[in-house]
Amino acid sequence: MSVQKTLNGNQTIAEAVRQIDPDVMAAYPITPSTAIVETIAQFKADGLISGEYVCPESEHSAMSVCIGAASAGGRVMTATASQGLALMWEMLYIAAGLRLPIVASIVNRALAAPISIHGDHSDTMGARDAGWIQIYSENCQEAYDNFIQAFRIGENLDVRTPVMVGLDGFIISHSMEVVKTEDDAAVKKFVGEYQSVYPLLDTSKTFTVGPIDFTDYYFEHKRNQMEGIENAPKVILDVGKEFGETFGREYGFFEEYRMDDAEICIIVMSSAAGTCKDAVDELRDAGINIGLLKPRVFRPFPHHEIAEALRGKKAVAVLDRCASPGAFGAPLFTEVRSALYDLEDRPKIVNYVYGLGGRDIQIEHFKDVAKKLARIAETGKVEEIYGYINLRE
Amino acid sequence: MAKLKDIAQLEDRLVAGHGMCLGCGIPLIFKVALRATEDPLIISNATGCLEVCTTIFPRTAWNTTWVHSAFENAAATMAGIEAMYKSLKRNGKLPQDKEIKFLATAGDGGTYDIGLQALSGAMERGHNFVYLCYDNNAYANTGGQRSSATPFGASATTSPAGSEIPGKLQRKKDLTKILAAHNIPYVAQANPARWQDLYNKAKKAFEVEGPAFLNVLCPCPTEWKYDESMTVKLAKTAMDTCVWPLYEVDNGKYKINYTPKEKKSVTEWLKPQGRFRHLFKEENAWVIEEYQKQVDEDWEELHKLVEMTK
Numbered sequence: 096m097s098v099q100k101t102l103n104g105n106q107t108i109a110e111a112v113r114q115i116d117p118d119v120m121a122a123y124p125i126t127p128s129t130a131i132v133e134t135i136a137q138f139k140a141d142g143l144i145s146g147e148y149v150c151p152e153s154e155h156s157a158m159s160v161c162i163g164a165a166s167a168g169g170r171v172m173t174a175t176a177s178q179g180l181a182l183m184w185e186m187l188y189i190a191a192g193l194r195l196p197i198v199a200s201i202v203n204r205a206l207a208a209p210i211s212i213h214g215d216h217s218d219t220m221g222a223r224d225a226g227w228i229q230i231y232s233e234n235c236q237e238a239y240d241n242f243i244q245a246f247r248i249g250e251n252l253d254v255r256t257p258v259m260v261g262l263d264g265f266i267i268s269h270s271m272e273v274v275k276t277e278d279d280a281a282v283k284k285f286v287g288e289y290q291s292v293y294p295l296l297d298t299s300k301t302f303t304v305g306p307i308d309f310t311d312y313y314f315e316h317k318r319n320q321m322e323g324i325e326n327a328p329k330v331i332l333d334v335g336k337e338f339g340e341t342f343g344r345e346y347g348f349f350e351e352y353r354m355d356d357a358e359i360c361i362i363v364m365s366s367a368a369g370t371c372k373d374a375v376d377e378l379r380d381a382g383i384n385i386g387l388l389k390p391r392v393f394r395p396f397p398h399h400e401i402a403e404a405l406r407g408k409k410a411v412a413v414l415d416r417c418a419s420p421g422a423f424g425a426p427l428f429t430e431v432r433s434a435l436y437d438l439e440d441r442p443k444i445v446n447y448v449y450g451l452g453g454r455d456i457q458i459e460h461f462k463d464v465a466k467k468l469a470r471i472a473e474t475g476k477v478e479e480i481y482g483y484i485n486l487r488e
Numbered sequence: 489m490a491k492l493k494d495i496a497q498l499e500d501r502l503v504a505g506h507g508m509c510l511g512c513g514i515p516l517i518f519k520v521a522l523r524a525t526e527d528p529l530i531i532s533n534a535t536g537c538l539e540v541c542t543t544i545f546p547r548t549a550w551n552t553t554w555v556h557s558a559f560e561n562a563a564a565t566m567a568g569i570e571a572m573y574k575s576l577k578r579n580g581k582l583p584q585d586k587e588i589k590f591l592a593t594a595g596d597g598g599t600y601d602i603g604l605q606a607l608s609g610a611m612e613r614g615h616n617f618v619y620l621c622y623d624n625n626a627y628a629n630t631g632g633q634r635s636s637a638t639p640f641g642a643s644a645t646t647s648p649a650g651s652e653i654p655g656k657l658q659r660k661k662d663l664t665k666i667l668a669a670h671n672i673p674y675v676a677q678a679n680p681a682r683w684q685d686l687y688n689k690a691k692k693a694f695e696v697e698g699p700a701f702l703n704v705l706c707p708c709p710t711e712w713k714y715d716e717s718m719t720v721k722l723a724k725t726a727m728d729t730c731v732w733p734l735y736e737v738d739n740g741k742y743k744i745n746y747t748p749k750e751k752k753s754v755t756e757w758l759k760p761q762g763r764f765r766h767l768f769k770e771e772n773a774w775v776i777e778e779y780q781k782q783v784d785e786d787w788e789e790l791h792k793l794v795e796m797t798k
Contacts (some may be wrong), residue, residue: 152609163568298528306543
């Protein structure tokens with residue numbers, strides 16, 4: 096039976112960690128994810144978890160510890176944010192290349208310079224080609240639910256790929272919310288027993304893990320790796336459906352909010368999607384046919400499904416909490432725009448960057464976007480394909 | 489006391505077929521040190537000569553479980569393996585009587601320089617594994633760049649001897665003492681020329697509860713530029729000149745394991761090696777004098793540490 100608790104985002108992740116009780120947890124403190132690590136350490140001190148907790152001297156070592164532990168054969172998690180994820184960057188690729196299903200909770204935060212402790216998606220978006228599955232959460236409840244599902248998805252034997260679960264720094268990590276948490280036993284049962292593949296600790300055999308490839312093998316090994324993440328979409332949907340059947344909250348690749356008869360549409364991920372829903376409701380009350388599409392899974396990117404969801408729309412605005420300097424639009428935009436290419440009757444599409452370094456985005460800002468979309472829908476013309484929201488220029 | 493005859497009977501963990509250079513010190517060190525435990529052994533190996541030369545896919549020269557993840561993190565990777573071992577054992581997911589030994593290893597580049605932080609962290613946290621540094625005084629895998637283990641006066645590709653600068657003008661980092669300062673149960677310096685000492689030290693390192701660190705001088709004919717038949721002889725010269733003293737720090741107590749009957753001049757160490765050739769030009773005589781002074785100071789300090797920790 097689920098229990099309603101008042102928790103912030105970091106506490107929901109820590110609570111899920113306590114329930115899942117991974118064999119090894121290795122994490123280094125960094126704002127705004129520090130409380131996750133502190134809470135795990137306290138759980139360990141109080142005997143509430145039986146796994147091994149390692150407090151390494153850097154995030155690079157934290158991910159290295161995770162890699163060693165996962166290759167030894169067992170369930171492993173970590174948590175970090177921002178510069179911490181950036182310091183892990185080298186090891187992210189190695190975790191994915193060695194097919195180790197580590198789960199990382201990433202409290203999304205801006206990257207320096209200038210140094211900022213507040214939330215945006217620059218950290219995980221910078222790691223989007225590292226070979227990890229990426230799932231983003233709108234609120235504390237989703238952070239909890241996504242984190243639990245991440246183990247099932249990453250550890251699936253057809254997938255065997257690490258997973259990062261994003262939640263917005265401060266906006267979610269430090270905001271109290273009423274969260275439904277499930278029974279310890281039910282969560283443990285849902286996650287299931289960890290199945291080791293080539294565990295180093297099985298000394299009945301000898302393994303050589305992480306050898307050097309020359310030009311004759313590297314390409315094939317990378318291709319094999321990609322098969323894991325290519326197998327993930329089906330598993331993500333199966334796990335999301337089973338989660339719904341078990342706990343009453345079903346998940347897919349994305350959430351569609353009032354999209355059925357919408358002519359114009361905003362695409363935005365994570366916490367801003369919550370504000371956007373209120374904006375959509377107010378705009379609908381004012382007679383504007385607008386909808387929201389909130390991507391949940393960014394890697395693997397559900398390009399086909401998103402294109403289908405946008406079929407027939409007149410104008411779409413993609414809002415990115417991250418810039419991609421020098422690129423033709425920010426990361427979510429370039430993915431969506433590419434996904435639309437094969438539609439014969441494509442919607443017009445624009446990109447707005449918002450919320451860098453934790454800058455607020457409010458209902459009024461979404462209404463401004465809606466106005467611009469309405470004009471594009473009416474005229475069929477895009478004047479400015481790229482812009483910024485709530486920025487002094 | 490182990491006899492060579494008995495040690496030689498034990499199964500090799502590093503077998504034939506690797507691609508290390510003729511005269512390389514690495515196989516000499518590993519063939520002896522890895523025989524010092526008969527338990528199952530898991531090795532975490534940093535990027536470097538040993539890694540590259542033993543595991544060109546699809547071949548492996550390892551007759552024991554071996555993992556490589558990156559350059560600077562052999563210790564952190566091993567910390568993860570050891571943490572998983574403890575966790576699974578404690579929770580009944582591995583048999584209680586299952587004994588496995590763990591060894592992390594890197595060259596001096598992966599230990600003195602880029603891997604120092606991860607090494608220090610793992611030692612401070614008390615993970616129960618042996619770290620073995622094979623110190624060949626340079627980034628030998630990539631063609632002999634300077635490391636902080638490169639000796640004073642040596643020419644390396646990133647500290648070359650030229651008409652104005654006579655090679656590397658910074659003193660070698662004393663890593664063994666840095667590790668001793670971690671107050672871990674066992675720290676030692678060894679040398680493949682004295683295989684029995686190396687074997688005994690590796691055995692102690694595997695047997696202690698908690699972290700142990702072995703720093704082993706590893707002659708490199710390719711980058712030190714000497715005749716490859718001279719590897720063991722040169723390693724012995726390093727002991728006899730006190731350039732690389734054999735000592736151990738056993739639970740904080742320093743002990744010198746080898747004292748030459750007659751301490752030889754550093755020129756005997758420098759002369760056979762091409763990397764020091766430029767030092768024998770008249771204008772560079774001061775470098776040799778300075779090097780001798782450093783070696784003498786270190787040797788003297790070592791005796792003081794023995795006295796102080798008696």
